[in-house]
Amino acid sequence: MALMTAQEYIDSLRKLNTRVYMFGEKIDNWVDHPMIRPSINCVAMTYALAQDPQYADLMTVKSSLTGHTINRFTHLHQSTEDLMNKVKMQRLLGQKTASCFQRCVGMDAFNSVFSTTYEIDEKYGTHYHENFKKFLTFVQDNDLTVDGAMTDPKGDRSKAPSQQADPDMYVHVVERRPDGIVVCGAKCHQTGSINSHWHIFMPTISMGEADKDWAVSFACPTDAEGMYMIYGRQSCDTRKMEEDASIDVGNAKFGGQEALVVLDHVFIPNEYIFLNGEYEFAGMIVERFAGYHRQSYGGCKVGVGDTLIGAAALAAEYNGVEKASAVKDKLIEMTHLNETLFCCGIACSAQGFKTKAGNYQIDLLLANVCKQNVTRFPYEIVRLAEDIAGGLVVTMPSQTDFNSDTVVGRNGETIGEICNKFFAAREGVKTEDRQRIMRFIENLCLGAAAVGYRTESMHGAGSPQAQRIMIARQGNIQGKKQLAKDIAGIKD
Ligand SMILES: Cc1cc2nc3c(=O)[nH]c(=O)nc-3n(C[C@H](O)[C@H](O)[C@H](O)COP(=O)(O)OP(=O)(O)OC[C@H]3O[C@@H](n4cnc5c(N)ncnc54)[C@H](O)[C@@H]3O)c2cc1C
Numbered sequence: 001m002a003l004m005t006a007q008e009y010i011d012s013l014r015k016l017n018t019r020v021y022m023f024g025e026k027i028d029n030w031v032d033h034p035m036i037r038p039s040i041n042c043v044a045m046t047y048a049l050a051q052d053p054q055y056a057d058l059m060t061v062k063s064s065l066t067g068h069t070i071n072r073f074t075h076l077h078q079s080t081e082d083l084m085n086k087v088k089m090q091r092l093l094g095q096k097t098a099s100c101f102q103r104c105v106g107m108d109a110f111n112s113v114f115s116t117t118y119e120i121d122e123k124y125g126t127h128y129h130e131n132f133k134k135f136l137t138f139v140q141d142n143d144l145t146v147d148g149a150m151t152d153p154k155g156d157r158s159k160a161p162s163q164q165a166d167p168d169m170y171v172h173v174v175e176r177r178p179d180g181i182v183v184c185g186a187k188c189h190q191t192g193s194i195n196s197h198w199h200i201f202m203p204t205i206s207m208g209e210a211d212k213d214w215a216v217s218f219a220c221p222t223d224a225e226g227m228y229m230i231y232g233r234q235s236c237d238t239r240k241m242e243e244d245a246s247i248d249v250g251n252a253k254f255g256g257q258e259a260l261v262v263l264d265h266v267f268i269p270n271e272y273i274f275l276n277g278e279y280e281f282a283g284m285i286v287e288r289f290a291g292y293h294r295q296s297y298g299g300c301k302v303g304v305g306d307t308l309i310g311a312a313a314l315a316a317e318y319n320g321v322e323k324a325s326a327v328k329d330k331l332i333e334m335t336h337l338n339e340t341l342f343c344c345g346i347a348c349s350a351q352g353f354k355t356k357a358g359n360y361q362i363d364l365l366l367a368n369v370c371k372q373n374v375t376r377f378p379y380e381i382v383r384l385a386e387d388i389a390g391g392l393v394v395t396m397p398s399q400t401d402f403n404s405d406t407v408v409g410r411n412g413e414t415i416g417e418i419c420n421k422f423f424a425a426r427e428g429v430k431t432e433d434r435q436r437i438m439r440f441i442e443n444l445c446l447g448a449a450a451v452g453y454r455t456e457s458m459h460g461a462g463s464p465q466a467q468r469i470m471i472a473r474q475g476n477i478q479g480k481k482q483l484a485k486d487i488a489g490i491k492d
Contacts, residue, residue: 003060003071004143005051006044013040013195016221019228020194020259027231030194034240036231039257040195042101043145045093046073058089063140064359065133070140073103076114077360083349087299091342094303098444100256100452102192104296105148109200110136111359112288113217117274118357120281128274129357135219135272139198147196147222149187149261150289152204161207161214171201171263172214173276180269181276183216186262191460193259194229196222201263203275206283215282217275218268226266232258234448247399247436250443256452287470288361293461294371295362298345301374304444304453305338308385311441315389318434320426330384337377344370365474368467375464378457382445392434393442396423402435 004012013031020030030036050059050071063070064078077083086107093101114136117128139146152161155169164170171185187193187201202217220227234256239249246252275281313331316322348366355361386393397419404415413421420431443449458464485492 002143003050003069004047006048009044009047009143009145010040012197016197017223018194019223020231021228022231035237036194036257038099038240038251038253038255039102039192042097042099042254042256043103043192043195045097045254046071046101046103046145047143049092049096055092058085058092061085063137065137065140068141071143073107073145074110074136074140074143075107076111076136076358077352078358079360080350080352083295083352083360083362084346087295087342087345087349090296090299090345091303091306094300095306096303097254098251098304098307098440099254099449100191100300100304100456101254102195102256103145104300105191105293106146106196106200107148108289108292108296109146109148109150109202110139111292111361112285113200113202113274114359115355115357115361116281116285116288118355119284120275120278122356124278126278131271132274142197144197145192145195146219147190147193147199147261148289148293149190149193149199149201150204150286151188151190153186153188154204160211161205162210170204170211170214171216173216174213174265177267180267181216181218181273183218183263183266183268186260188260189232189258189459190229190261191256191258191456193222193261194231194257198222199227199261200274202285202289203282205286207279209279211282212277212279215275215277215279217273217285219272219274220266220268224266226264227262228264229259229261232260234451236443236447240448244400244403245398247402247432247439250439250441250447251449255448256456258451287364290462290466290470291362291364291367294367294374294467295345295348297374297457297461298341298343298348298367298370301378301453301457302338302342302345304449305334305341305378305381308381308441308444308453309334309338311437311444312385312388314437315385315434315441318425318429318437319390327388330388334381334384337381341370341373341377344373364470368470368474371461372464372467372471374457375467378453382450382454385441386445389438389441392423392438393445396435396438399435402432 020027049055061072061075117132121129152170155164161170168185173181174184175182200219207215239245316327348362351363352360402419406415424431
């Protein structure tokens with residue numbers, strides 16, 4: 001099958017029997033649910049852009065497995081140029097959606113599981129790599145979206161999986177059969193889980209021998225028997241359920257999505273297993289997936305940052321202050337921070353290298369530096385956007401008020417007329433446009449999209465300390481001490 005169109009992707013979701021719960025109830029038509037649909041539109045954009053000749057070079061690529069044209073989101077990176085194109089593609093998607101477009105976790109899982117399974121097979125003579133190649137060929141040929149499921153609930157963070165009071169705190173094998181395994185547990189914070197066709201499950205930490213049953217990686221369809229999802233709340237999410245609130249939502253078309261994914265005795269046939277007890281490889285999958293995902297943020301968050309910088313510049317223009325040197329300087333600072341993140345994404349890609357399995361991996365140190373900056377810079381960009389926009393971002397009446405015919409003034413003015421009068425700014429600028437840009441900024445800084453732009457920048461792909469541990473490991477302080485000794489003339 002060729003590349004799917006955006007509409008075919010949306011229609012394909014309707015055919016799945018995905019079990020979705022929200023506000024304590026099962027949602028049957030989740031594809032059209034007003035709180036979920038924006039996140040589906042976002043993933044649909046990864047399909048739509050792949051159909052656009054303007055973006056063909058960035059969005060599509062020749063498969064290393066089949067030679068067919070595939071969506072880059074299903075690709076195994078074959079060069080440092082591929083790695084850089086990945087980051088550029090993510091920036092583009094961020095610019096087009098101003099949201100988390102969710103399909104990156106699967107792409108990062110493909111590349112890390114591909115190279116790790118090769119090395120497990122090399123050591124143990126297992127067949128995980130062949131299993132994975134067959135699975136990925138199926139994904140590429142059908143242009144599927146796959147969730148990369150890594151983060152377990154983790155219970156007591158000071159204890160290993162096998163030491164937890166409740167063994168389900170990490171996904172684990174509860175039964176081994178000749179034809180496969182049965183797994184239990186859950187994954188938290190799963191981005192794009194509901195609107196993915198399949199999931200790849202991976203361990204979330206390095207493991208020891210006692211954790212063998214928890215050292216497991218596999219693929220399974222999103223509607224597998226025993227699997228269900230509970231939808232994650234986002235700030236201001238129920239605005240999407242209100243009538244007449246498309247401006248108040250801030251970004252009515254696009255949004256991100258996270259869910260708790262539960263595995264309640266799910267059977268996984270042998271052909272979909274990529275790790276099953278080889279505990280010493282759990283850490284390798286984690287490190288590689290986290291590395292790719294930390295690179296990803298040097299693209300996606302930058303694209304979203306572009307839209308926020310643009311919105312702040314518009315807010316300044318609508319307020320009549322765009323020529324003030326202090327405002328210009330703030331926009332320069334926002335741009336500087338945003339482009340620094342992009343530099344990091346491109347740098348860790350340009351310094352990438354070939355794995356034993358043949359695909360390309362990013363430079364781990366630089367990818368961790370990239371993500372460490374991502375845990376900080378979007379927060380400063382948000383601070384500057386709020387500074388430029390003014391307090392109206394959080395104090396403006398609702399769209400219903402702006403549209404209201406209720407008379408309040410002595411001369412018969414309606415609530416709508418009063419709002420339009422007092423929230424007008426520069427002459428020639430429609431109050432509604434000002435309203436739209438303020439809500440857009442609110443959405444990214446404090447609303448539903450802040451999930452993807454702020455908190456995901458902090459914790460997604462690992463909390464800041466996880467990067468600092470990797471920077472400590474990769475930073476080669478010993479080598480740097482030697483450099484200093486050599487020049488300072490210190491002999492051991
Ligand atoms: C918006 C969003 C989207 C996400 N999407 C995905 C996804 O698609 N797939 C996926 O697999 N995951 C996803 N994640 C999960 C993300 O990787 C985790 O949030 C991250 O690894 C942190 O885990 P946690 O949230 O459980 O926080 P915790 O592990 O509870 O960490 C909280 C704090 O405690 C510290 N801490 C934790 N353990 C220890 C310890 N043993 N010793 C000392 N300090 C410790 C951390 O450094 C951190 O500062 C997403 C997260 C967010 C917020």
